[in-house]
Amino acid sequence: MNYVIExxxxxxxxxxxxxxxxVTLQVKKGEIHALLGENxxxxxxxxxxxxxxxQPERGEIRVNGEKVQITSPTVANNLGIGMVHQHFMLVDPFTITENIILGEEPKSGLAIDIKKAEQNVHEISERYGLSVNPRAKIADISVGMQQRVEILKTLYRGADILIFDEPTAVLTPQEIKELGQIMKALISEGKSIILITHKLKEIMDLCDRVTVIRKGKGIGTVNVHETNTNELASLMVGREVxxxxxxxxxxxxxNVLEIKDLVVTDMRGVSAVRNLDLSVRxxxxxxxxGVDGNGQSELIEAITGLRKSESGSIKLNGKEIANMKPRKITESGIGHIPQDxxxxxxxxxxxxxxxMVLQTYYKQxxxxxxVLNFKEIYKKAKQLINEFDVRTPNEYTPARALSGxxxxxxxxxxxVDRNPDLLIAAQPTRGLDVGAIEFIxxxxxxxxxNGKAVLLVSFELDEIMNVSDRIAVIYEGKIVAVVNPxxxxxxxxxxxxxxxxREEAGENVHV
Structure with a gap:
């Protein structure tokens, strides 16, 4: 068997x-090969x-049958391997073209030939159906478009093997669909793709084969058409899910939370939340x-005190909290699991x-x-790490070193440990595996x-349907309907x- 990557x-x-x-992984030419495992x-x-x-302590890597030493990303690029990282590595003030050519700039004499670069970017983007405006700034484009830029960066450098690290974690449903089409177009052009994911539906829809890793060990490789989501979930977590x-x-x-006629503007001064009414009991x-960008972020920021509201009322247990300082709002009984x-x-x-004590470090x-009492801080942290199954070598490990x-x-x-009256959970399972999702x-x-109010904001419709008791639909900054799941x-x-x-969407939808 000829493998492009071993x-x-x-x-x-x-x-x-x-x-x-x-761990052993073998990828065939022209396939989308999933790498599946828990966080x-x-x-x-x-x-x-x-x-x-x-650099590995042990093992061997082969590219197209030849043993190689991959000592840096530059070596990987030269071997035709490109990586689209989960957290994008882009320079916000730069244009799309400037980001793509960074380090590989075409020159005209001593100057960068930006016109030639823009032409190259345009041609590659059209060839692979990745339509982008080469002159747009990264700061002004959507997350889905930023991901296209990351893909174009690898293609510009001549990658034949593309690694996608959790590519749909930050995308809307529509962007996820578009990404699937882009991946299939890349395969039809002779590329090979390794897809790091824990989303079983994506694997079933897109992939040819899947290699499962559990707690650092390779569990095995299976053909997607010979398996199902239940079997893959069991292989991934080692139990039935x-x-x-x-x-x-x-x-x-x-009512714990009562919002009336709330108006909140975004960074540009445009109304993102428009006369919104909402209650949570x-x-x-x-x-x-709601689709991303319809005022969800601004709404949460207004409730938690991270953004000023222009007008309207936000009441927690009957007391007005609009435009109070974030710490005052937190202490009045709100917990916040942020989107990012x-x-x-x-x-x-x-x-x-x-x-673990960022909300309470200033208290006894x-x-x-x-003066901080580190003995008490780490004692509390250890208790929460055990209670919430946080897998870490110890409580002194930097947060950066933990999985998502x-x-x-x-x-x-x-x-949750603070026992807030209202818990706001924004995208609480974004980028998480089925075991972690089940736990959360x-x-x-x-x-x-326990009698608390929970406000769940999610782009995952199955999560909204599964977990909610009532569903409020937000569109252009307004709640347009409240429905029962x-x-x-x-x-x-x-x-x-x-x-x-509402009457177009269905007769059983009511406010």
Whole structure:
């Protein structure tokens, strides 16, 4: 059998942990090959070895049958290997063209030939159906478009083997569909793709074969057409996974959160939230369904005090909290699992133990007279790490070193432990595996069952349908309908999210 990539018995160690324990991966030419595993299973580490970012302690890599030493990303690029990273590596003030050619600039004499570069970028983007405006600035384009730029960067450098690291973690459903079409177009052009993912539906829709890694060990490789999602989930986590969220019928009581006529503007001064009304009661989960960019972020920021509201009312347990300082709002009974765990949820270079007390470090027993008590801080962190199954070598490990799923569990542990009256969960399972998703959904339902209010904001319709007791659909900054999950369908929700009127979307939808 001829393989374009062979990674044979790869072992990669970090202090206190074996990330890859003699893993073998073999990729055929012209296939989309999935690398499946839980958060922290060692998928990204293995691909960082292939891309030259890490050097393995043991093992052999072959490209097109020839043994190679990949000592840096430059060597990987020269071998035709490109990587589209989960967290994009782009320079915001630069144009698309400037980002793509960085380090490989075409010259005219001593100057960069920017016209030639723009022409090259345009030709490559048209060839692969990746339509972009070569002169647009990264800061002004959507996340989906930024990902296209990352793909174009690899193609510009002549990559024949593309590694996609969790490519759909930050995309809307429409962008995910477009990415699937782009991948198939790349394969038809003779490229080979390795797809790091834990989304089983994507594997079934897109991939030819799948290699499963569990806790750093290779479990095996299977043909996608010979397996199913239940089998893959069991291989990934080592036990049966329940896909439907089990919960009893909610018994809501009085309003915890009441929003009336709320107006919030975005960074450009344009109204992102427009006269929005919303309520969340004790003992219920209200899910907000909507396409990204319809005011969800601005709404959450207004509730949590991270953004000023122009007008309207936000009441928590009957008390006005609009435009109060974030700490005052937090102390009044709000917990917040932010949409971007890296930017707003963690201090990545702090130990995970210190991240666990970011909301309470100034209180006793964690500090006294402004002096931190690290013994108490790490004692509390250890308790939360055990309770919320945060997989880390120890509580002193930098947050940056944890997998996305374990970073998220740490944030949820920190917020839930404070027992807030209202828990706001924004994209709480984005980029997480089925085991972590199951765990987080159970924690949200536990909060509800303990008489707390939960506001869930998610772009995953199946998550909204599964977990919510009521669903509020947001479109252009307004709640356009409130529906019960058992009385609607994903198709109806999709139509409402796209701006259809309620009577067009379905007779059973009501405000």
């Amino acid at each position: 990674m044979l018995d790869i072992r990669k160690e970090f202090p206190g942990i074996v990330a890859n324990d003699n 922290g299973a060692g998928k990204s580490t293995l691909m960082n070895v292939l891309f030259g970012l890490y 329940i896909f439907t969220t089990e919960k009893t019928k909610s018994k809501p009581e009085g 004790a003992g219920e989960i209200v899910g907000i369904a 765990r890296h930017k707003h949820g963690l201090v990545l270079d702090f130990p995970i133990g210190e991240n 027993p964690y500090s006294k007279s402004g 799923g374990n970073q998220q569990k740490a944030i949820i542990g920190r917020e 959904h159970k924690r949200l339902i536990d909060q509800r069952d 058992e009385e609607t369908t994903e198709q109806e929700l999709g139509l409402l999210m796209a701006g259809s009127r």
